[in-house]
Amino acid sequence: MRLLLVPDVVLLPEGPVKDRAVLVQDGAFRAVGPVRKLTDAHRDARTVRLKGHLLMPGFVDAHHHLTQSFGKAQAFGQPSEIFKTVWEPLEHALDEETAHLSAKLAALEALRGGFTTAADAGTRAPVDVGVVAKATEEAGLRCVLSKVVSDGKGGKEHLERFHGSRLIHPSLAIPVPENATAEVLKKTADLCADAGAVFQIHVNEHLASVERSLKSVGRRPVSYLHHIGALNAHTLGAHATLLTPDEMCMLADTGAALSYNPVASAWKGNAVAHALMWRAMGIRFGTGTDGTRGDGFRLVDAAESTQRLAYGMMSGDSSCGAGSTWLTHATGLSADALGLGEVTGEVAVGKAADFLLVDLRVPELTPSYDLSWELVRLAGRDQITAVFVDGKLRLWNGWPTDWDGPALVREAAEVGPRVVRRARILRVDPDPDGTSRHPRRPRP
Structure with missing residues (x-):
């Protein structure tokens, strides 16, 4: 038509x-x-x-975790490095049926929030990623779908797997640099470059991740990727809230892209990425939800607001890029960061x-x-x-318009809590004795 x-x-x-x-x-x-x-x-x-x-x-989500939708509220009020205490147990508790349900629920939320594309950074669930592809295709969401290849296996096959799909764009991922050898990191980056796909990896997200990298490989994450030749125009680093000037230059020089995730910084981070500096230096970047909430308009609001609070106020910058900057980075430039600049955005x-x-x-x-x-x-x-x-x-x-969304929500409301109980998520209560909630004392 x-x-x-x-x-x-x-x-x-x-x-x-x-x-x-x-x-x-x-x-x-x-x-x-x-x-x-x-x-x-x-x-x-x-x-x-x-x-x-x-x-x-449509908005383009440059960083998502589609199989984490059952546990979003489990991360509220928790220390920044929650992947070991919340996300790994949750995803390990999924099977093919529940991983499919989780991904389809996340896809529906994304579409309701105006996202037409989302980049999944790779699941830890013990399932074939085809179940995630099936869920997003059924929902109608365009997806940059990663397979985690920390062991160096299956990358080439995954990149060739979805040639017939109009909505699935394969990608490879290694969650953090120290999860793989230097050889595997370089091989994965090269495979993606050759295939025109993106290599997704979390970098410089918070102090714990930077210090872990220094202890394990002797360099900060971005510096290490640059040192071993795994930083190129097809590398997509997530978060990057703690970058040195030298690391910013490495990103600008290699053409690597970043995902600026302002809601993640507000909810669980200890820093805000200096996205305005990235823009001034010519570093490619899009905006991502990190699976926090699938709402494109609230994401662009957060993108501008966190820059204002973290950097604009102290420098007297009353514009902070203006509205057009954040709309562009949430649509066309997010698509570019995902290697889809010629496709969408x-x-x-x-x-x-x-x-x-x-x-x-x-x-x-x-x-x-x-x-x-x-x-x-x-x-x-x-x-x-x-x-x-x-x-x-x-x-x-x-x-x-062509499938039963409310029925999916009802099913997720029933199944999701069972998965969370099975996962045995470890939450930290910052106020176990209720000492911060003192009753009001009468005046003398």
Whole structure:
């Protein structure tokens, strides 16, 4: 079907533009231009006028853990290095059925939040990653799907596995540098470079990870990857909150990309990545949720707010990149960081029709003066009327159009707690005796 969409506003790479129409056919944008010009040129297309709506590219999540959705709240209020106490036990407690359910639940949450693409950083669950691919394809989410190859096995086969899929883009991962030998790290980085895929790895996430790397290999994570030749334009480092100036130069010089994960910093980190410095130095980066919450508008708000709180206030920077910076890094530049810059992330001719229809007729955006800023600070996922991926309508008013989303949620509500109990997650109670909750004493 040839679909000619005529919204009030289209978010293009140069910003929000009025009087634009978009032609969608065979899963891609086939034309973008002035309304009169496109309606005259494509009279045979089905024309849909979208009064009061913005058509914008879908958000691209540059760092997710799709098989951790049953345990998000288990990480609240915990020390920063929770992968050993929460995530490893949780994922090890999954089987194929529950891993599929967890990934599909995460995919549904992502779509509801306006994400049309998510990069899974690799599961520790003892299952074939095909179950994650099946879950995301069923949900309709585009996925950069990693296989963990710390043992150096199966990487080439995984990269060749999903050639027939329109939504699955294979990737390789090693959770942290010290999980593999230098030889395996270099081989994995080279395999990804040769295949045009991304090599995902957590780097410089918090003090514990930096110190662990120093003790095990004698170098900080990014410095070590650079030293062994595993830092290249297909490397995607997650978090990178603790970078030295030298490490930033290494990233800029090699063309490696990063995922800026501001919500993860707020919830469990001990630092905020200096994303504004990355931008000034030409370091490629996208924005990621780290599986915290699948809400694109809250992510861009967090991206701007944490830069302001961590760096802008102390330097008197009242703009902190402005709204357009964070929209771009959450869409087109996130796609670039994932190696999908030619595939998705923009409303542009030839790219996949992965887009949102956002209702602008709300009090939060009325009156409107600078839509880019307003989308970052004022918009919410409840304004997303429709989510399209690969040209197909996936969600309408928050729910799938061709499968039973509420039934999935009911099943996850029943199954998820059983998985968590089986995992025997170790939580730290910072106030075991209730000593911080003193009763109010009467005045004398």
